[in-house]
Amino acid sequence: MTGSAPDATSFELDQLDFDNRFTHQLPADPIEANAVRQVEGAAFSRVAPTPVAAPRTIAWSPELAAQLGLDAAEIESEDFAQVLAGNRVPAGAEPFAMAYGGHQFGNWAGQLGDGRAIALGEVLDVDGAHQTLQLKGAGPTPYSRTADGRAVLRSSIREFLCSEAMYHLGIPTTRALSLVTTGDQVVRDMLYDGNAAPEPGAVVCRVAPSFIRFGTFELPASRGDTALLRQLVDYTMRVDYPHAPDVQTWFREICERTARLVVDWMRVGFVHGVLNTDNMSILGLTIDYGPYGWLEDFDPGWTPNTTDARERRYRYGAQPHVAQWNLAQLAAALMPLVGDVEPLRESLEHYADVYDDCFGQMLARRLGWDTPLAGDSDLTAELFRVLTSTEIDQVIFFRRLALVDLDPDQELSDAELLAPLTEAFYRPEEVRGDIERDLVAWLRSWSERVLEGGVEDDEQRRAEMDAVNPKFVLRNWLAQEAIDLAEAGDYTRITELLDVLRRPYAEQPSREHFAQRRPEWARTRVGSSMLSCSS
Ligand code: AMP
Ligand code: MG
Numbered sequence: 001m002t003g004s005a006p007d008a009t010s011f012e013l014d015q016l017d018f019d020n021r022f023t024h025q026l027p028a029d030p031i032e033a034n035a036v037r038q039v040e041g042a043a044f045s046r047v048a049p050t051p052v053a054a055p056r057t058i059a060w061s062p063e064l065a066a067q068l069g070l071d072a073a074e075i076e077s078e079d080f081a082q083v084l085a086g087n088r089v090p091a092g093a094e095p096f097a098m099a100y101g102g103h104q105f106g107n108w109a110g111q112l113g114d115g116r117a118i119a120l121g122e123v124l125d126v127d128g129a130h131q132t133l134q135l136k137g138a139g140p141t142p143y144s145r146t147a148d149g150r151a152v153l154r155s156s157i158r159e160f161l162c163s164e165a166m167y168h169l170g171i172p173t174t175r176a177l178s179l180v181t182t183g184d185q186v187v188r189d190m191l192y193d194g195n196a197a198p199e200p201g202a203v204v205c206r207v208a209p210s211f212i213r214f215g216t217f218e219l220p221a222s223r224g225d226t227a228l229l230r231q232l233v234d235y236t237m238r239v240d241y242p243h244a245p246d247v248q249t250w251f252r253e254i255c256e257r258t259a260r261l262v263v264d265w266m267r268v269g270f271v272h273g274v275l276n277t278d279n280m281s282i283l284g285l286t287i288d289y290g291p292y293g294w295l296e297d298f299d300p301g302w303t304p305n306t307t308d309a310r311e312r313r314y315r316y317g318a319q320p321h322v323a324q325w326n327l328a329q330l331a332a333a334l335m336p337l338v339g340d341v342e343p344l345r346e347s348l349e350h351y352a353d354v355y356d357d358c359f360g361q362m363l364a365r366r367l368g369w370d371t372p373l374a375g376d377s378d379l380t381a382e383l384f385r386v387l388t389s390t391e392i393d394q395v396i397f398f399r400r401l402a403l404v405d406l407d408p409d410q411e412l413s414d415a416e417l418l419a420p421l422t423e424a425f426y427r428p429e430e431v432r433g434d435i436e437r438d439l440v441a442w443l444r445s446w447s448e449r450v451l452e453g454g455v456e457d458d459e460q461r462r463a464e465m466d467a468v469n470p471k472f473v474l475r476n477w478l479a480q481e482a483i484d485l486a487e488a489g490d491y492t493r494i495t496e497l498l499d500v501l502r503r504p505y506a507e508q509p510s511r512e513h514f515a516q517r518r519p520e521w522a523r524t525r526v527g528s529s530m531l532s533c534s535s
Contacts, residue, residue, distance in 0.1 A: 013359035013418075016068070018092030019130060020121040022210075025235055027228065029099070029142065036143050038111055041228055043216075044096040049086025049118050050139025050149065052201065057081045058491040059163050059498065064177050064207060069126050075178065084178045084205050086138035087117065093120040093133075098211060099142035101219030102278025103329050105313055111145025111219060112278050116151060119211065130239075133177070137203040150186045154483045154527065155535030156202035158493060159289040162480070163206070165474040165501040166286050171264040173181050173286040174208040174256070180495065190534050191306070191526065197400055201486065208285060210240055211436025214330040217280035221333035230337060236282055247334055248343035255327055255347045257284025259354040262323045267362050268395050268473055273305040273317045276532065277326045296518045297391035297426050306475065307533045320359075324351050365468045366398050367446065368381030368461050369454040379445055386442050389435045391426035393517040395473055400424060402465040406447045406458070414440045419446075426517060470504040471515050476529050477522035478514060 026043035026258025032481035045456050057076060082088040089095055097114035104112075118138040122130040137151030137160065140497050151480055156179055163176035185198035212232075220228040239248050244250035261284045265272065271293045272279070273284070280289040293304025308314050314322060333345040338344065360372040363380055387394065403420035404411060417440055418431075423432050431439065474497075482493040500514045508514075522528040 011179070016090055016092065016133075018090075018094075020092075020094050020122045021130065021239060022051060022098075022119075022132070022235075023094050023096055025239075027233060027252075028096075031142075034140065036140075036144055039113070039142055041225060042221060043228070043232060044098050044141045045113075045117060046095065047097050048095050049135055052182035052184050052203070054083050054500055055081040055083060055085030055087055055179075055203075056181050058181055058486070059160060059321050059444075059494045061176060063167075063502075063529050064164075066121065066126050067127075067175065068131065068207070073531075081180055081220075082433055084135070084180045085182060085203050089120065095120055098216065098276055099143065099214065099219060100213050100215040101222055102213070102215035102276050103218070103326070104276045104278070105308070106313070106325075107419045108218075108222065109276075109278075111143065111297060112215060113385045114141055114147040114211075115144040115147055115205070116119075116141070122374045123445070130209060130296070131207050132209070134206045134211060136206055137182075137201065148186065150182075150184070150201050150535060151162075151203065152186050152188055153181060153202040153486060154482060156204045157375060157483050157486055158164040158292070159206075160477050161203050161479060161494065161498060161501065162292060162474050163204075163341075164498055165504070166270070166306060167303060168502050169264075169268055169473070169504050170282055171270075171286060171334060172261055174206050174211070174281070177205040179204055191532055192534060203303070204277065208235070208281075208283070210281075210283055211287070212236055212240075212282040213278050213287070214280040214282065214326055214333075217333045218329060226336045226404070229333070232415075233334070233337060233435050236429070238503060241445075247337050247462040248347070250330060250345040251334060251344055252350060254284065254330070254360045254525070255351040256354050258327060259320075259351050259467050260284065260358055261286065261319050263317060263355060263358040263362050266316075266359065267366065268470055269316070269470065271295060271302065271304055271314070272319065273303060273314055274307070274321045275314050275326065277320065277329050280326045285513070290535055291485055291533055293529060293531065294473050295394055296529065298387040298394040298397070298477070299391075300388070303522070304531050305533065306530050319357055324355075327351055354530070360438075366401075366465065367454075368402070368407040368450045368465050371453075373453065376449070377444075379449060382438075382442055382445070384437050389438065390430040391428045393424040393426065395470065396424035396515070396517055397421060398469040399466070399471050399515075401446075402462040402469065404443060404447070406450055407444065408451055410444075417443045421524050424517065436438055467505055471507065472500050472504045472511075474501060475516075475518065477518050480522060480525060480528040483527065491527065 028041035029039045095118050099113045103110050117136045119133050119134040122132050125131050139150035159178040160179040163211035166173035180203045182201040184201045186201040190197040241250050273291040281287040291305040301315050303312050303315040364372040400420045485493045
């Protein structure tokens with residue numbers, strides 16, 4: 001670690017035009033010392049990043065850099081690596097850590113806050129929109145509790161890649177501008193089993209219009225601080241929801257955004273892994289990429305998070321319900337501000353309706369028709385039953401379903417119907433007997449349904465299905481391959497993988513490797529399909 005303090009004046013970045021609304025319009029913690037404490041009556045604490053030994057930018061997002069008006073030479077410069085690591089604070093930045101609380105695994109956990117993320121401030125992007133730049137892993141803050149404020153390379157690679165992958169899938173998310181190695185070691189006990197070891201450290205520059213979470217409102221509400229609660233609500237409504245006339249309408253929109261977000265996750269097979277209320281964005285963005293995972297075989301009970309292995313609270317199939325539970329905690333926090341709580345309760349029910357509607361539409365498009373019909377529910381229920389009868393990769397199954405020929409004259413053999421899908425089978429030897437028979441029977445019903453009311457033109461139907469059934473997602477084992485290589489000093493795979501994930505719905509013939517089902521080595525590999533919260 002270098003001993004020097006961040007230098008606020010020597011670095012000029014004309015490209016970054018700061019306009020810090022959050023710190024100017026909300027109350028600051030009056031204590032400036034960077035010591036762990038309970039912070040009351042304030043939305044944030046001013047805190048500078050702690051410098052690191054040897055920052056080096058190893059990957060960055062071209063789309064996001066362009067959105068922020070940065071060109072390749074600038075972002076790849078050594079000076080800019082100093083900024084992205086927190087060693088130099090650019091002019092106009094006013095670094096701070098946000099205060100928030102949260103329900104963790106169903107229990108109120110009190111104050112949490114940015115324990116290792118330090119925001120530099122808000123910059124105006126090329127469209128004039130505000131974007132908060134936040135350095136994750138930039139050192140301790142008043143909210144670090146007992147931890148070190150740092151992040152390891154493996155979890156930073158995962159956050160960097162997944163943020164951008166999600167963006168390119170068209171799913172609302174916080175973004176990642178850059179991935180910088182720090183040259184420092186960070187000690188972690190990866191499996192919480194007493195085997196702590198040093199690992200390379202890293203900082204990700206996260207970017208979002210707002211990092212406000214459900215827990216931002218829960219914290220003042222839990223303390224009976226209605227004045228601060230009101231300030232935070234007024235601020236968020238003014239800045240991010242200027243069209244919402246009152247708190248009830250605002251909450252209803254948060255419910256809708258959250259419902260749509262979870263439908264998107266279910267479509268692509270994303271399992272967040274730690275859906276605590278401090279990890280729920282008030283903008284309906286995917287936020288806080290920790291022990292997330294991507295569903296491989298279609299198992300609604302699967303969670304990547306070993307810390308949650310017993311209860312499986314945050315398993316794939318529970319996400320819609322858990323998000324609603326989290327919204328209910330937000331509603332409870334908002335109660336002191338509304339005379340009539342009935343609209344909040346109605347909005348929670350509305351969440352379920354929006355979710356069901358959007359889920360039905362999403363499934364219809366994935367299967368090749370525009371509008372769901374009442375009679376589809378038997379067909380889709382049977383699909384989900386068949387998908388769980390043996391290990392079937394859900395991404396490959398849906399993607400390749402578009403390749404299955406329709407069979408108007410009932411001429412195709414079972415083998416011909418099944419052929420395009422065999423790549424999705426983790427245990428091909430199991431696809432025999434009843435399982436095979438049921439799968440084929442389902443495909444024949446599906447084919448009939450498409451012929452009755454699907455998109456008529458074959459080519460058009462396939463293109464429309466491809467547009468919602470990604471070919472490339474950040475498979476757990478792909479992230480792990482990139483991490484293994486990076487820990488051995490080869491960072492090229494990170495950029496290569498990012499490049500593939502920039503066009504997730506396109507065929508990329510030279511890149512079939514990145515669309516393959518999980519290889520056997522990764523079935524039980526720690527870090528691939530099994531992750532803890534250690535990061
Ligand atoms: P998460 O599980 O990432 O949502 O984090 C929960 C809380 O722990 C948040 O307040 C984080 O800021 C904090 N936290 C996680 N890791 C660290 C760390 N290495 N140092 C300080 N705080 C941390
Ligand atoms: Mg968090």
